[in-house]
Amino acid sequence: MRVDRHREEPGFGGASPRLRREFPALAHKTYLDTACIGVAPLRAVRAVTELVQGMQYCAGESGTQMHGRLNELRDSARPLAARLIGAEPGDIALVESTTHGLKIAAESLPLNAGDQVLMPDLEFVQMGLVWRQLQDRGVGVRTVPHDASGGVGVDAVQALLTPDVKVLALSSVQWTNGFRADLAALSELCRQRDVWLVVDAAQHLGVLPLSVRQTPVDILVCGGHKWLCSPFGTGFMYLAPRARPRLRRPIAGFFAARPPARTWGEAFERMDVAPLQECEFTDEAYAWETGGTGNFPGAVGLSAALSLVLELRPERIEAHVRALTDYLAEGLDRLGLGMAGPLDPRHRSAILTFGTGRAATDVALMRSLLASGVAVSVRFTSGVGGVRVSCHHYNTFRDIDRLLEAAEEWQRRPQRTRRPDNGTRHGSALAAQARIGRQRALIDALDNDLMNLLSARDGVSRSIRVSRLHGGMPRTDLAREREVVERFHDRLGPNGTRLALELLRMSQGDT
CATH class of the missing domain: 3.90.1150.10 (Aspartate Aminotransferase, domain 1)
Structure with a gap:
C-alpha cells in the first residue's frame, strides 16, 4: 500500500x-505517538544545552547576574505562549505540567460546599482526580456520559448544567479517541449560565489552532511535552483577565511578587529587606505561579519549541x-x-x-x-x-x-x-530492523550533539585567541596544548591523541 x-x-x-x-x-x-510525548526539536535541545553549559562554565560575573539572566530566559516563554492562543503575556503563568495547572485552578476557584463540577466521562484520570480532592470542602463531581459515537455533545452537557454546577472542566481534545469538543458552543453556554470554563488543552495546542479571543475560556492549561514538543516538564496556564479578580491567590514564593527594587537581585542589596516585609503581588497571571526557583531548562526548551510551532502556524x-x-x-x-x-x-x-x-x-x-x-x-x-x-x-x-x-x-x-x-525468522528480522533503526537514530542524535559541541568549543577557542592577542601574549600556548593531548590520551589512548591533535588543528583558524 x-x-x-x-x-x-x-x-x-x-x-x-x-x-x-x-x-x-x-x-x-x-513515530506516531505524540499524544503520549512529543519529539524535541533540535533548536529546543540546543537552547537547553546552551543554558546548562552556561551554568557549567559560570557564564556570568556573579551568581546574582546568572540568576537574573535565567529569570529573563524563563520569562521569554510567556509572550510566545500568549501568541499561540491569542492572549497577552500578562495572561500567562508558567507551570510544571497540565496536572500542576489543574491543581492551581482547583485551588483558586471560589467554590463552596454544595457546588458541583461537571466533566465528560472520557477524561484523563488526572482530570477526575484533581476535582475529587475538593470533596473535603463539600464540592462534588459529576460526569457527562459519552454517546454511541464516542463523543460528548453540547446538548448532553446542557442537560446536566443544573444550578449547583459551578464549573465545566473538560479537555478540548480527548486523549483516548481524539474527540474534539465544540468549545465555542460550550463557551457560550457557560457564559450564559455563569459557569466557570476550565479547559485542558494538552492534546490540542501545538497541532490545532485555538484563540481565547474568539473562544473565551476562564482557565486553560497545557503541558509542553506533547504536541508543543518541549523537552522538559513545563507548560503554561492562561488566566482570563475577567476571571483573575475573582480567583483565590495561591500561597506563592517571592518571585511571584513585584520586587521592591528594579530586580530582586538589587532588592537584596538594600538594608531594609526583611522576612516579614509586605510583598505586593501583581494582577498578572504570573502571581499564580509557584514563585520559587523555576524550571529554567524547561522554560528555554518550551520557548524554542513554541517558536517552531509559531513559524509553521x-x-x-x-x-x-x-x-x-x-x-x-x-x-x-x-x-x-x-x-x-x-x-x-x-x-x-x-x-x-x-x-x-x-x-x-x-x-x-x-x-x-x-x-x-x-x-x-x-x-x-x-x-x-x-x-x-x-x-x-x-x-x-x-x-x-x-x-x-x-x-x-x-x-x-x-x-x-x-x-x-512469534519465533519466525521474518518476525526476528523485523524486530532486528526496528532495533537497528532506533540505534541509528540515537547515533544521529549523538552526532548532532558532537557537532554542536565542536562549534561551541571553536567559539571558546576563538575568544581565547582574541584575549591572548589583546594581552600581547603569543597566539598559542604550547604547554596548554600538551595538557589537552595528554588528557585525551589518558582517556581514549592513541585514538584520543589523534582526536586531540585534530581538535587543536581545527581551533587554529583565523582570529
Whole structure:
C-alpha cells in the first residue's frame, strides 16, 4: 500500500527536509505517538544545552547576574505562549505540567460546599482526580456520559448544567479517541449560565489552532511535552483577565511578587529587606505561579519549541495533519479495522484511534506495530479506545504507509501467532530492523550533539585567541596544548591523541 509521490510534500512545508532536520531521530523511525510525548526539536535541545553549559562554565560575573539572566530566559516563554492562543503575556503563568495547572485552578476557584463540577466521562484520570480532592470542602463531581459515537455533545452537557454546577472542566481534545469538543458552543453556554470554563488543552495546542479571543475560556492549561514538543516538564496556564479578580491567590514564593527594587537581585542589596516585609503581588497571571526557583531548562526548551510551532502556524499544521489522518482512515477502512473516534470532521483532531473489538487483541496489534518500528499506543477510558495513532507536523504519508503495511502483515498471520515475537525468522528480522533503526537514530542524535559541541568549543577557542592577542601574549600556548593531548590520551589512548591533535588543528583558524 503506497502513496503517490506527489503527496509526500505537504503544501505548508510540514515534514519537508527543512523541518525534518529539526528531528534527526525520525529519519529512521516511524513515530506516531505524540499524544503520549512529543519529539524535541533540535533548536529546543540546543537552547537547553546552551543554558546548562552556561551554568557549567559560570557564564556570568556573579551568581546574582546568572540568576537574573535565567529569570529573563524563563520569562521569554510567556509572550510566545500568549501568541499561540491569542492572549497577552500578562495572561500567562508558567507551570510544571497540565496536572500542576489543574491543581492551581482547583485551588483558586471560589467554590463552596454544595457546588458541583461537571466533566465528560472520557477524561484523563488526572482530570477526575484533581476535582475529587475538593470533596473535603463539600464540592462534588459529576460526569457527562459519552454517546454511541464516542463523543460528548453540547446538548448532553446542557442537560446536566443544573444550578449547583459551578464549573465545566473538560479537555478540548480527548486523549483516548481524539474527540474534539465544540468549545465555542460550550463557551457560550457557560457564559450564559455563569459557569466557570476550565479547559485542558494538552492534546490540542501545538497541532490545532485555538484563540481565547474568539473562544473565551476562564482557565486553560497545557503541558509542553506533547504536541508543543518541549523537552522538559513545563507548560503554561492562561488566566482570563475577567476571571483573575475573582480567583483565590495561591500561597506563592517571592518571585511571584513585584520586587521592591528594579530586580530582586538589587532588592537584596538594600538594608531594609526583611522576612516579614509586605510583598505586593501583581494582577498578572504570573502571581499564580509557584514563585520559587523555576524550571529554567524547561522554560528555554518550551520557548524554542513554541517558536517552531509559531513559524509553521497552527492552521497549516492542522491542514497537514488532517490530510494524514484522512489517508490513514481510508487505509484502515480497507483493512476492516474500525474507528473508535468521531467521523464528523468538526470533532476530528490529530488523534485517530482504531481497534479490533477486543482490548487484548488491540494490545497484541500494538506490540506487533512496535516490533515493526511503528510507535503507537493503546488507550482506553470508560470503555472507549483502542490503538491510538497521533500524527504531527513531522509525520509524512510514508509513515502512514508503514503503519498500514505493518497492520496488514499482522492481519495475515494466523490467530495463534499474532504476536511480535512469534519465533519466525521474518518476525526476528523485523524486530532486528526496528532495533537497528532506533540505534541509528540515537547515533544521529549523538552526532548532532558532537557537532554542536565542536562549534561551541571553536567559539571558546576563538575568544581565547582574541584575549591572548589583546594581552600581547603569543597566539598559542604550547604547554596548554600538551595538557589537552595528554588528557585525551589518558582517556581514549592513541585514538584520543589523534582526536586531540585534530581538535587543536581545527581551533587554529583565523582570529
